[in-house]
Amino acid sequence: MYKSYKQLNLPEIDQEILQFWENEKIFDRSIQERDPEKTYVFYEGPPSANGLPGIHHVMARAIKDIFCRFHTLQGERVDRKGGWDTHGLPIELSVEKELGITKDDIGKKISVDEYNQKCRETVMRYKDIWDDLTRKMGYWVDLDNPYITYENSYIESVWFLLQRLHRKGLMYKGYTIQPFSPAAGTGLSSHELNMPGAYKEIRDTSAVAQFKVKDTDNEYIVAWTTTPWTLPSNTALAVGKKIPYVKVSTFNRYTQEPIFVTLAKDRLNAYFSEAKPDMTAADAVPGNKPYPYIEIVAEMTGAELAGTRYEQLMPYVKPEGDAFRVIVGDFVSTEDGTGIVHIAPTFGADDMRVAKENDIPALLVKDEFDNPMPLVDRQGKFVAEVTDFAGRYVKDYGQKEDRPTDVDIVIKLKEENKLFHSEKYLHSYPHCWRTDRPVLYYPLDSWFVRASDYKERMSELNKTINWKPTSTGEGRFGKWLENLQDWNLSRSRFWGIPLPIWRTEDGKQELCIGSIPELTREVEKANKALGLNQEVPKDLHRPYIDDVVLVSEDGQAMKRELDLIDVWFDSGSMPYAQWGLDYEKLAAGDEQPFNAPFGQSYPANFIAEGVDQTRGWFYTLHAIAVMAYDTVSFKNVVSNGLVLDKNGQKMSKRLGNAADPFKTLEQYGADATRWYMMANSDPWDNLKFDLEGIEEVRRKLFGTLFNTYSFFTLYANIDKWQPQAGQSIPVADRPEIDRWVISKLNSLSKEVQEQFSAYEPTRACRAVERFVDEHLSNWYVRLCRRRFWKGEMNADKQAAYETLYECLVTTAQLMSPVAPFFSDWLYRNLTEGVKDDAKKEGSRLQFDSVHLSLLEPANESLIDLGLEERMDYAQRISSLVLSIRKKDMIRVRQPLQKILLPVLDAGFERQVEEVKDLILAEVNVKEIAYLRDDEEGFLKKRIKPNFKTLGKRLGKNMKAAAQAINQFNQDDIAALEKSGTYTLVVGDENFELTMEDFEITTEDIPGWKVATDGSLTVALDLTLTDLLEDEGMARELVNRIQNIRKDKNFEVMDRITVVISEDPTIARAVTNFGDLIKGEVLADELSIGTPNGGEAIELPGELQATIEVNKRS
RNA sequence: GCUUGUGUAGCGUAAUUGGUUAACGCAUCCGUCUGAUACGCGGAAGAUUGGUGGUUCGAUUCCAUCCACAAGCACCA
Known part of the structure; x- marks a missing residue:
C-alpha cells in the first residue's frame, strides 16, 4: 500500500524527513557510499557565529547545497567540511560593548588575556542557532568536524602560508596613509569608516594659499585646501597634464598688493568676476565676493607648468630632498578648487603616491627615539618644530581653545600675503564612529603583501574561472585585479592571528615563523643563546605569543611585530588551513605539507557566496592561491545577489522589514522557500523576497505534484499495483500518450542535468515546474484518468501505472537538489513497498533515500521530438476548439x-x-x-x-x-x-x-x-442533431449522478441503482444512451419512473428533474 | 564622484541572442469543467519594453547619452 494523505503539509514533511535523515545518517551515507576517486570539491565559506543568521543566509546556503546534492546524485563524492570564522572586528566590538569598555581599556581595565578569553567565548555564541538553521533548511554540511580559525592548527597553517610569501620576498613593512583616529589613538579600517554615520557634513575653514614662484617678485600659484593644517607639510603642487591654466594679473584682496596668480582656466570664474583692465587695488574686496582681474598674461597646459619651482609656504621644517616643485597628478580635476592641488605626502594617500612617483620628499621630524615622524603627532597635535602652533590640536578633539588651529593658520597666511582666499566650506568628512571626532589621514607603519607583483598572473588565472554571473568575474573582480594595490595585512588589535614575524631592535634582521615545530626550535635556540627559560605558548594568540623572544643569527634578541593579520587572510587560507599541517611532510620539505585529504580537495570545483564577498573571500582565496602556489583555488563560483524585501528595500532590523528565516521555514517549509528563491529569478539578481511567492510555489508546484501522487495512490492502492521488474511493458508498446510523456520526461531530465551542470538553477527549476504542471498533471493525468479507474487490470492500465510511476520517481530525483525534503518524501513513499525486491535487482528503486540514488543520464532513445510536436498540436487544437465552444456558449x-x-x-x-x-x-x-x-x-x-x-x-x-x-x-x-x-x-x-x-x-x-x-x-x-443532443443530455445526467454519489459519500467502487423522474427529453436520452450512463456511474439499474425521494436537479434548457440514487446492497 | 549591474502590464519573470501580434504566472473581472486537484480550462482588461538620440530594411536585444534603483570602490585637494 502507498501512503495516502489528506492534504499537503510541507513543514510536517520537513520534520518527518529530518528525523529520518538523522536516524539513518543519510548525509553521512551520501558521502561514504560514493566513490572516493570521483570527488567534487566544495569549500564552505566560514560564517561568523557572532551574529544571527538572516533569510539571505538561506539563499546563499541553498545555492551551495543544490550543486553539492546534484553532484552527489551524479555519483560523485562531495565532502563538505563546515567552518567558522572566529576572528575580526565585529567580535571585538560586541565584546567591548558587552563589557562596556573601549580599545583603550584593554591592558588597563581588563588584561589582554581576559579580553581574548571573552572573545573566544563570544564568538560561538549563536552557534546553536546557526546549526539549527542549517538543519531546518536542509543544508548538508559537516558540522561535527568544522575548521575553526582560532585553533592553533589553523593559525600555524596560516603562518606557514605567510612564511611562504615571506620567503618569496612578498612581505614588507611600509609606511602608508591610513585613516587614523587621534581621539581613540588607533588606525581605522575602511570597514569602520563605512559604518553608518561615519561621514558627516561639516563646515571647515578652507583656504586658497598663494605659493610664490621662485625667482619672481609677486607671481603665485594658488591651491585650495579644506585642511589648512596640512599646509606646513606641503612639499609639492599637482596639476592636470592636459588641463589648461592661465596666469592673470590682479590684487590680493587682503593686502591690496599687486599679484600674478596661476590657476586652471576653467576655475577663473570661480574666483574672478570679469576682466577689468583699469582695475585698481580698491576693486579687490575681502569676503567671498569674486572681484575682477586685470588681464590674462599667459596661458599654458599643466604639462608646461610642471617643473616650476616655488618657495616653501610655511618654512618651519626643511625637507630632505628636492621639494617644492609643480608635478603632474592624474587625479587632478577642475571640479572645485583652483585646479591645482596642494600635496602633503604625510597626510594623503594620493599625495604620498604622487610624491613617491616624482621623488618628492615628505616633511618629517625626528621623534624622541630619533624615528622620523610627521609634523602632527598621534594625538593630533602639532610637533614643537611648528613653532607657532606647537602643541595645538589640528582639529577639534575636545580641547578648549579660542579658535580652531585652521583659522589661526589662515590668519597667519593672510598677514604674510600668502592667502588668496578663504571661506567656510561644507563637505562630508569621516569621523571616528567611536569618539565622533574627525579622522585624520595619517602615515602608519604596516606590513604589506606585495600583491601588485602578481596582478597580471591573478588576472590571467581569473580568466580560467567560471564566474556566475560572468559580469562579476570580468567586471567587478577583473577590474579590481587590474587596479590591485598591495595588501595591507596589519591590524593593531588583539583578537586575531598574530603576525609571525620577529625582528631585531634595529629592524635589520627578521624571522618569519611557519609552524609550531619551527617556533619550538627557535625558542630553544633563543633560550640557549640568551639564557632564557621560555616555552612555546599553548595558545598562539596574544598576549602569550608577544612574550616570546627569539634570537637572530648574530645573537641579538628579536621581538614579535605586534600586529595581527587581516582576518580576510584567515578565510582565504581555508583551502589549506582547514586540514592543518602534516609535520612529516613539513619536515620532508613538501611545498604543500597539509593533512589529507588536501591532495584530493584542491582546488575547489565550486564555491558560492554573496557578491559582497567579491573583494573579500573570493579575492583572498584567489590571491593566496596565486601568490603561494600559482594556481586557482576554485574553478566555478556563484555569487548570489542580495535578498531585499518585497518593495526592493534592503532588509534591516531597524526598518523591521527583515524576514525571520525560522518563521518562514516553519510556515512554508524549507522546500517551498528554497524553490521560490531559485525559481523566481537568477540567484545573482537581487531577490525581492515576497512570502506570497513562496505560497504560490507551494500551491502550483508542490500542490500539483502532491495531487498527482494522491491520484496515483488512490487507484494504485485499489488495484494493488506495484512496479515489478521483468514485467514492465516496453515503452515502445505503450500508447501514444505514454510514450509522449516519457519523451517529455527524458527531455526534462536532459535539460535539468544540463542546467545544473552549467550552474543555472533557475532554468532547471522552471523546466521542472513546466513539466509537472503543464505536461504531467494537466495533460497526461487529465487525459488518462479513465485508464486508471476503468475496468480490470490489463496491458493498457498496466502501462498507465508504469508511466505515471516512472514520471513521479524521476521527477523526485530531478527536483531533489532544490527540494530535498519533499522529493525524499515522494521517492520513499513510492519505493517503500518495492525496495527489498529492488535491492536484489539493483534498480534505481533500491535506495533508502532519493539522496543516495543515482540519477541516470536522460535516455535519448526515448525522446521523440515528432511525438512531442504532435502532442503540442493536440494541446493547441483542443484549446482552440474549446475557445470556439466558449464563444458560442x-x-x-x-x-x-x-x-x-x-x-x-x-x-x-x-x-x-x-x-x-x-x-x-x-x-x-x-x-x-x-x-x-x-x-x-x-x-x-x-x-x-x-x-x-x-x-x-x-x-x-x-x-x-x-x-x-x-x-x-x-x-x-x-x-x-x-x-x-x-x-x-x-x-x-x-x-x-x-x-x-x-x-x-x-x-x-x-x-x-x-x-x-x-x-x-x-x-x-456546430450543427446539433437529435442524437447529439441526446448524448449531451446523457452526459449531463452522468454528471449529476456522479455529484450525488459524491455528496452521499459513496465509495468509488460502489454499485448503484438510479431512478429519474419522467420527462420526454430525458427519456429519449436514457433510451439511446442508457448503457453509457450506467457504465459511467456504475449503475446496475437505470429507469425512468417516480423517484422515491431523491435529489432535485437542474438540467440545460431549464429542465427540472428528480434523481434517486441508491447504493446496491 | 568612479565602476558594475538592473529597468518589459499592478506584481514577479520570458522572449530561440537583431526578424515583425512582446510571452508566462500571480492579482482583477466574466464564464466554465471536475469521482485526483477550492485545481484546471476559456475569455476580458492591463505595455509608448525607463527617457532621448543613433546604427539597421528591421531594436526589448547593439551603440551613445540622460534618468531611476541597487551594489562595490573612492571621498580627496
Whole structure:
C-alpha cells in the first residue's frame, strides 16, 4: 500500500524527513557510499557565529547545497567540511560593548588575556542557532568536524602560508596613509569608516594659499585646501597634464598688493568676476565676493607648468630632498578648487603616491627615539618644530581653545600675503564612529603583501574561472585585479592571528615563523643563546605569543611585530588551513605539507557566496592561491545577489522589514522557500523576497505534484499495483500518450542535468515546474484518468501505472537538489513497498533515500521530438476548439460532430491523425476532417514575408518587399502555392523566392466558426442533431449522478441503482444512451419512473428533474 | 564622484541572442469543467519594453547619452 494523505503539509514533511535523515545518517551515507576517486570539491565559506543568521543566509546556503546534492546524485563524492570564522572586528566590538569598555581599556581595565578569553567565548555564541538553521533548511554540511580559525592548527597553517610569501620576498613593512583616529589613538579600517554615520557634513575653514614662484617678485600659484593644517607639510603642487591654466594679473584682496596668480582656466570664474583692465587695488574686496582681474598674461597646459619651482609656504621644517616643485597628478580635476592641488605626502594617500612617483620628499621630524615622524603627532597635535602652533590640536578633539588651529593658520597666511582666499566650506568628512571626532589621514607603519607583483598572473588565472554571473568575474573582480594595490595585512588589535614575524631592535634582521615545530626550535635556540627559560605558548594568540623572544643569527634578541593579520587572510587560507599541517611532510620539505585529504580537495570545483564577498573571500582565496602556489583555488563560483524585501528595500532590523528565516521555514517549509528563491529569478539578481511567492510555489508546484501522487495512490492502492521488474511493458508498446510523456520526461531530465551542470538553477527549476504542471498533471493525468479507474487490470492500465510511476520517481530525483525534503518524501513513499525486491535487482528503486540514488543520464532513445510536436498540436487544437465552444456558449458536455482542419503540409495531417483520439475525447467531438487545398478559394489565406530568411538576402529592399507581399490577393497566394516559387521585383532587381520565404496561414473558412493560434487554424461544426443532443443530455445526467454519489459519500467502487423522474427529453436520452450512463456511474439499474425521494436537479434548457440514487446492497 | 549591474502590464519573470501580434504566472473581472486537484480550462482588461538620440530594411536585444534603483570602490585637494 502507498501512503495516502489528506492534504499537503510541507513543514510536517520537513520534520518527518529530518528525523529520518538523522536516524539513518543519510548525509553521512551520501558521502561514504560514493566513490572516493570521483570527488567534487566544495569549500564552505566560514560564517561568523557572532551574529544571527538572516533569510539571505538561506539563499546563499541553498545555492551551495543544490550543486553539492546534484553532484552527489551524479555519483560523485562531495565532502563538505563546515567552518567558522572566529576572528575580526565585529567580535571585538560586541565584546567591548558587552563589557562596556573601549580599545583603550584593554591592558588597563581588563588584561589582554581576559579580553581574548571573552572573545573566544563570544564568538560561538549563536552557534546553536546557526546549526539549527542549517538543519531546518536542509543544508548538508559537516558540522561535527568544522575548521575553526582560532585553533592553533589553523593559525600555524596560516603562518606557514605567510612564511611562504615571506620567503618569496612578498612581505614588507611600509609606511602608508591610513585613516587614523587621534581621539581613540588607533588606525581605522575602511570597514569602520563605512559604518553608518561615519561621514558627516561639516563646515571647515578652507583656504586658497598663494605659493610664490621662485625667482619672481609677486607671481603665485594658488591651491585650495579644506585642511589648512596640512599646509606646513606641503612639499609639492599637482596639476592636470592636459588641463589648461592661465596666469592673470590682479590684487590680493587682503593686502591690496599687486599679484600674478596661476590657476586652471576653467576655475577663473570661480574666483574672478570679469576682466577689468583699469582695475585698481580698491576693486579687490575681502569676503567671498569674486572681484575682477586685470588681464590674462599667459596661458599654458599643466604639462608646461610642471617643473616650476616655488618657495616653501610655511618654512618651519626643511625637507630632505628636492621639494617644492609643480608635478603632474592624474587625479587632478577642475571640479572645485583652483585646479591645482596642494600635496602633503604625510597626510594623503594620493599625495604620498604622487610624491613617491616624482621623488618628492615628505616633511618629517625626528621623534624622541630619533624615528622620523610627521609634523602632527598621534594625538593630533602639532610637533614643537611648528613653532607657532606647537602643541595645538589640528582639529577639534575636545580641547578648549579660542579658535580652531585652521583659522589661526589662515590668519597667519593672510598677514604674510600668502592667502588668496578663504571661506567656510561644507563637505562630508569621516569621523571616528567611536569618539565622533574627525579622522585624520595619517602615515602608519604596516606590513604589506606585495600583491601588485602578481596582478597580471591573478588576472590571467581569473580568466580560467567560471564566474556566475560572468559580469562579476570580468567586471567587478577583473577590474579590481587590474587596479590591485598591495595588501595591507596589519591590524593593531588583539583578537586575531598574530603576525609571525620577529625582528631585531634595529629592524635589520627578521624571522618569519611557519609552524609550531619551527617556533619550538627557535625558542630553544633563543633560550640557549640568551639564557632564557621560555616555552612555546599553548595558545598562539596574544598576549602569550608577544612574550616570546627569539634570537637572530648574530645573537641579538628579536621581538614579535605586534600586529595581527587581516582576518580576510584567515578565510582565504581555508583551502589549506582547514586540514592543518602534516609535520612529516613539513619536515620532508613538501611545498604543500597539509593533512589529507588536501591532495584530493584542491582546488575547489565550486564555491558560492554573496557578491559582497567579491573583494573579500573570493579575492583572498584567489590571491593566496596565486601568490603561494600559482594556481586557482576554485574553478566555478556563484555569487548570489542580495535578498531585499518585497518593495526592493534592503532588509534591516531597524526598518523591521527583515524576514525571520525560522518563521518562514516553519510556515512554508524549507522546500517551498528554497524553490521560490531559485525559481523566481537568477540567484545573482537581487531577490525581492515576497512570502506570497513562496505560497504560490507551494500551491502550483508542490500542490500539483502532491495531487498527482494522491491520484496515483488512490487507484494504485485499489488495484494493488506495484512496479515489478521483468514485467514492465516496453515503452515502445505503450500508447501514444505514454510514450509522449516519457519523451517529455527524458527531455526534462536532459535539460535539468544540463542546467545544473552549467550552474543555472533557475532554468532547471522552471523546466521542472513546466513539466509537472503543464505536461504531467494537466495533460497526461487529465487525459488518462479513465485508464486508471476503468475496468480490470490489463496491458493498457498496466502501462498507465508504469508511466505515471516512472514520471513521479524521476521527477523526485530531478527536483531533489532544490527540494530535498519533499522529493525524499515522494521517492520513499513510492519505493517503500518495492525496495527489498529492488535491492536484489539493483534498480534505481533500491535506495533508502532519493539522496543516495543515482540519477541516470536522460535516455535519448526515448525522446521523440515528432511525438512531442504532435502532442503540442493536440494541446493547441483542443484549446482552440474549446475557445470556439466558449464563444458560442456550447458546453463541453454537449458532443459535436466535426472538427475541420486546414492542412498545413503533408506531415501535419499524419501528425494529427496519430493524436486524433485524444483530441476528440478531450473536446467531445466525433470526428476530424482535413481540408486540403483542392477546392480553390474555399480557404481564405493570409501571407506574410519570412523576415528571418528574407532580411539577410534583401537588406534594405526588405521594406518594399514586405509591402509587395502583404498586398498579395488570394489568387496570388494560390499561384505561389502551386508553383512553389516567386520572382520578386524590387526596383530593377529580381529575387527568386521559395516557399520558405513566406508564412502562409489560413485566416478564415467561410461559413464555419474558426479560431487560430499562430499557423494553426481550427474550424468547428456546430450543427446539433437529435442524437447529439441526446448524448449531451446523457452526459449531463452522468454528471449529476456522479455529484450525488459524491455528496452521499459513496465509495468509488460502489454499485448503484438510479431512478429519474419522467420527462420526454430525458427519456429519449436514457433510451439511446442508457448503457453509457450506467457504465459511467456504475449503475446496475437505470429507469425512468417516480423517484422515491431523491435529489432535485437542474438540467440545460431549464429542465427540472428528480434523481434517486441508491447504493446496491 | 568612479565602476558594475538592473529597468518589459499592478506584481514577479520570458522572449530561440537583431526578424515583425512582446510571452508566462500571480492579482482583477466574466464564464466554465471536475469521482485526483477550492485545481484546471476559456475569455476580458492591463505595455509608448525607463527617457532621448543613433546604427539597421528591421531594436526589448547593439551603440551613445540622460534618468531611476541597487551594489562595490573612492571621498580627496
